[in-house]
Amino acid sequence: MRAAWTIAGRELVSYFATPVAAVFIVIFLALQGALTFNLGNFFARNQADLAPFFTFLPWVLLLLVPALSMRLWAEERRAGTIEMLLTLPITAFQAVLGKFLAAWAFCAIAIVLTFPFVLTVNYLGSPDNGVIACGYLGAILIAGCYIALGGALSAVTRNQVIAFVLAVAACFVVTASGTPLVTDFLARGAPALAEIARRISVADRYQGMTRGVIQLRDLIYFASFSGFFLFLTTVVIDHRRAN
């Protein structure tokens, strides 16, 4: 575990040593703010909650998180540093876990930096802060899923653009599959598929959390979703040693 933490620490520092951190956080906050206030009718709703904020958050994350995850392995491969990293006395899983933890912690920092929204609704009214905290937890868990998924796609390619596009598409699929647009469409033709689509979707579980409901099965879902893709990344990294 120590090796994974060491790798996570190095990666996290490197985000802030390059313009990656500043650009990501500024664009994330600007986009999230613009969507919440303008498209989300934050003020016109006249309600002291963060419902529009949490509605847009997964969509902003699915666009931006792949920009972080695309470089996880593709960059190491391109720069050749993967050879240095994987010939250190660590297992592939430790490297995968370390990189995942760093990107996840970075996303969590970006998400937590939206705290002025919380201050605003608290200033304007008296929201249920428990529900808001629960929504934040959901957002951080959804970011973890996107990173794990995007990281697996980054491991299969040396090209960062391909890693990015594949990750956005894959994150979109696992998010959109639970929205009424998709489930209603499937329900008309194949009701069984609609149920499957809803169950595999990260959005459905997240919606529950933004309403203040934390269920153990949802937490298990998020953990196993990320865990599965971390495992898959490890398999890909180990397999690629053979090529």
Place this chain on the structure above:
Amino acid sequence: MSLLIEIAGLSKRYDRFVAVDRVSFSVARGEVVGFLGPNGAGKSTTMRMLAGFITPDAGSARICGHDVATDGVAARRHLGYLPEGAPTYPEMSVAAMLAFTARIRGFSGGELSDRVAHAMRLTSLEQVRLQPIDTLSKGFRRRVGLAQSLLHDPDVLVLDEPTDGLDPNQKHQIRALILEMAPRKAIVISTHILEEVEAVCTRAIVIASGCIVADETPAQLAGRDPARHLDTVFRTLTAEAA
């Protein structure tokens, strides 16, 4: 004589191209093996398989008795490896990069700073210790890679072109360092510079088209040519294989 590196029947092919074909050799403590061959002969592929970065199709490699395929972490604990091109994280400073590898290798606190300082002293990196690696010249970057491989004082050193891109003074310094460490370690270096083999190696292995074509002392190798020119011998051996 204890064998620290044991390679048996190591093979690797990419589609139809055979990169390494049943390569076997062992290296004992105190030996410095010069690994020679033209570009594309399979030097780097063999070293990568030894370092556990590439999985061989057949054969085995052991470092200090640990199989690199089945007991990789234990094997790599005894290994200092300088990959081809000495890749390092460009945004990190020299000291941070070395501290990172030291921490991965399990050092902490005062021992970690001692190890990093010692590795920087051996490779003359002190004056650039806080500089980001991407601002350094090629020679310095190579020495950062070398420092990273020496840091934990490993039993086995595998260095892929350690003096590539260094100026004559730096080359001399690295050779002196290798000679100084030689009695305590098993060292494999790959190089294109034949004079280097005569200067530091106790044994030379020539590889061409994935096969070993010579494995003897540099003097024996030079003796194959009446004029004792290593480059003539090298050209003859590798041309025969190709």
